[in-house]
Amino acid sequence: MAAFPVMMERDRKREGFRVCRAAWLIGVSVREYRELEAGTRSPDFDTWNRICKLYGWPQTFVDSPT
Numbered sequence: 001m002a003a004f005p006v007m008m009e010r011d012r013k014r015e016g017f018r019v020c021r022a023a024w025l026i027g028v029s030v031r032e033y034r035e036l037e038a039g040t041r042s043p044d045f046d047t048w049n050r051i052c053k054l055y056g057w058p059q060t061f062v063d064s065p066t
Contacts, residue, residue, distance in 0.1 A: 004039065005036070005037050005038060005039035007055075007057070008036060008037045008051070008055075009037050011055040011057075012037070012055075015054075015055070019033055019034060019037070022054070025050075025054055026047060026050040026051055026054055027047070027050060028047060036051075
């Protein structure tokens with residue numbers, strides 16, 4: 001997803017977190033968090049769940065059929 005890194009940075013700043021605080025809250029190293037936010041690394045399933053909980057994102061961005 002192309003917008004993922006932009007969303008991470010936007011929401012981190014909106015919450016007032018520094019990179020080190022956001023990394024600690026989702027349980028990754030600062031280096032890994034920076035890679036996630038830069039878009040050079042993709043989160044594993046557990047990390048994705050923690051990111052979604054931290055920033056209030058849905059688990060999936062796929063529209064459900066109505």
